[in-house]
Amino acid sequence: MMSNLIRLHETENGSFDYDPQIPCIISSGEGLMFIDDFRKFMECSLELIYEKIKENGEFGLLVDTRYMEVIGHNDEVGMGNDWKVKAYEAGLRFVAFILPDNIFTLMNIEEYSLQSGDKGTLIIEHFDDMESARNWLKEVI
Template identity: 35%
Template sequence: MNAEIETPITRLYAISNGTSLNFDPSGPYLIASWLGFAMSEEFRSFLDKSIGLIEEKVKEHGKLGWISDFREGKAVLDEDVQWATENWNSRASEAGLQYNALIIPENLFLGLAANDYKETTEQVEGIVVKRFKDIESARVWLSEVLNN
């Protein structure tokens, strides 16, 4: 009898407001779970820290997806969305990230910011971005694209 063994999700990094970066080896993917509002410095340092973790996990697994879970987030400043698009994306792509699943809440401001991010990302970088309303749909998509 082959029972499926669930692999634990590991917390790799967190900032003071509770926003965390977790690793799920079943994807494999990193899950950025945004909580509340992050000041620009926290937002950017969180994403800066993720670059080394992306490189590490790509070396270990050969592939990696990213889930940006904004369901518990409050807002992202326009300047930070622009910074992520123009700065973080190229570094994340160079580190080996190819797919980003955005989980968008009902919160209008985050939905608009994530929409701007998605449109710009698709035009400039090699990261494929797709929006979802729940984490399970994001995982299904990432499993499909990472295993093809």
């Protein structure tokens, strides 16, 4: 089902894959990512989003947080809000989160998603598995 993924970028704690079937970028993180690394990871995601939107037009982002741990810094919400504005300006509209078991990471995602309900912001949905997230993105893109 997902064998045609193209690896776009990889770090010690995360990766970005391109799924041309949807089309979307799949962002996956694993373990604890320190704030500087997280900031670089977020900046890289924006560059990839800009590139793929130019190639595809409508486009989605699937964020797999099942294996991520909380960053533990207060500025990740502010950084996430800045990222959200830039991603929206680039043309991104739909983001699917696969939710983690880690309660602290889950709380961060829920807080971030609640702030995305205003007009002119990303449409964010939460899922328990990859298949449901991919199916939703296929429907809305």
